[in-house]
Amino acid sequence: MKKRIKPIIASTLALSMAIAAPVPSVLAAEPHQAAAPASAESTAVKWVPLRAIAEALGATVGWEDETRTVTLTRADTSVSFSYLNLGEAKVGGASADLSALVKLDGDTTMVALDALNGWFGSRVDWESGKLTIAPDDHVSRAYAFVTALNRGDSASAHSSLSPAMASTVTPELLQSVWTGNFTAFGRVKSVSQPTLSENAVHRNVKFVYKTELMASLELTVRFDEAGFVDDLYIARIAEGSPEYRSPEYEKPGSFTEEEIVIGEGPMRLPGTLTMPVGEGPFPAVVLVHGSGPNDRDMTVGGSRLFRDLAVGLASRGIAVVRYDKVTYEHSFKSGTLPNFTIQQETADDALAAVRLLAGDDRVDPERIYIIGHSQGGFMVPRMLELDTEGRIAGAVLLAGPSSSFQDVLLEQNEELLRRFEQLRLPTDSIKQNVELAKDIVDTIKNPQYDKDNLPADFPLQPAYWWFEMRDFVPMNVAAGQSAPLLIVQGGNDWQVPVRQFEDWKKALKDRTNVTYKLYPNMNHLLYDFDGISIGNEYGGAFNVSSELIGDIADWIESDPS
Template structure:
């Protein structure tokens, strides 16, 4: 009796799993590109619609962020949900693990990585997607730090559209000062001194332990390379359709950044999403609840975000400007 009951349950589960595969609106494939020290790995989602269709490259933000938008002890699945939701709308997506993160163990040390490496990786992904006949257009979607990476890569590799999500409008050093102004005065003053040194291309050997996570010696060379770029100037060089998206509940990047980016690129479309935070979730006006969503992988992302991106891509599919 127990054996027959078990077989019945297995058969039901098997049938359920099979039906899920049949009804899934997209197919998932592993992809990789070569960099000078190894491979960068990503996930391509292909919608179950007739090709050609547009494809969006998702570029993650700062820190040890993987292809799904997650960091250690901070799993929210923001980029995974964005990729899957776009695929459901007939838009293919490619998202990838940054160097040293997830599968992308490139054999480098953190101290060897420069901002230009991330730009180069994004350009290689764009080129790979442009060579695939299944894709009608290649769209770059950059989240947070990925916005600056994406706008430069989109220009250099000739992508067809660019979308900034929670991207900043100022160089990295100015943003860091903005985000650390709430620190105790002695730590804020130390932050100013460290940034002054980094602007001159000089690393700082001794860092206050309270600032080590931000200014550890191994990440300082990267910061020097990152601070050279001004997003408001870089976005001016794009000659393709641009969409700038920002949530009003983002406690890391304010709406003023989106407005400044839009002012720097007058042809850009600007979309402000009420109550959307930095990890693309809709939240209440409570800081602790906002932060809690960074660790909630079950909370869906904003429907308005998905619609804004989908509408922008489909409305601009017939356009081609370089």
């Protein structure tokens, strides 16, 4: 629930190796079908400049004059040869004869194109001084994209963007964000071999970087179906995070999982539908994220809150939809929208998921529920308002704030200070945060400002996001609604303190279809923690409380609608 400054991709653009030797490229070219690596027996060799192509694809090329040795390195790829003896070259640590595949043309090292493609596992071509890359050679295209930004060729980098991304990001903005973040994280010390994955929306190339100022950073370049860069995402990798473990209440074989797409258009989202095995139609739920750019599993450290909820509820015969949040899957595009709202961040996609379930014959259309965690719970009354077709049968609020977002911002910082004092920990920085939160709240509540007249230098960006929902108080809206609710709260939650739970009770005291449950030791991540939670435990590997899973399933099975 703790609101962070929304990045334009505040860390995404800091990365990759510094590379020189500009080379024009055409990333949208028709696929070039590379042949098998050339050999000495090849009769038709296409010679291309090694340095220009290799550096454009993210490699470093070195030259040792005394031994006339060329070295080429990129992550796990390594090639080394000396012009004094091309028959004893090294490719990936193994001996190789490159006498028929490498030659010197004046001062330029030329290499057989098929050999180069074989070393990199790429499918590139070279015509008239231009590099072309097959649309589905995503790794090469990712390397070429970050290389262009590193050498300041913003026009080339921008030309590789998808229409959806290019419409919100100018070349100047793309380059300035990249350059600014490069200095923020320090010199790159090493980069891993990239990994390629895909979901229902994007093909993703992921790099892990070691930098001077950060231990590990994970950069993901997302591609659309046509091979254009459609978004970028950065994550700081916590060193030593434990592995996730499946919960005991998961019953393999009692459900299946399938990849789905939520919504339509350029901001559609990939997701997972967890469907019970057996005869339906089944009741179903949509899981709605808290604050931050979260994946579909709500991965935090070694925990996966939404996966636990999905498999736990599906094991009880309840279908579950979870999906990658728009600020995770489309972080750059959403971060550059000037009037991006909490409705776009949280509500719209949840309602699209509800519509998807309503059209599935395996789902009971009269028993579709939403489960909102933290910010997702905060937005439950808004989602019920927007559900004009009445598809939502009820909702579960997991640590959902009852007051305005700015009020809970202050309250969570005051609660954290109280806990630091209780634990006798240093409080200077926490006190500073409390004072900053007070100033922010005063500014938000100042009547001279609104969403159309934003204060200059507002410390939480985008400012429009905050002022657009300034007057939304979920408990006041819910008081006039009729959909049944299950409101759940952890007594060990500092991010949404128990006072918010008590305020729900007061505001909804006249409603008869609201159920409340307080779990004394449960923290904000929905598992029991014996100590005083201040967030330090979030990096561990824990599972959502089995009692909570059972209570939600019981409530849904009771058909509260």
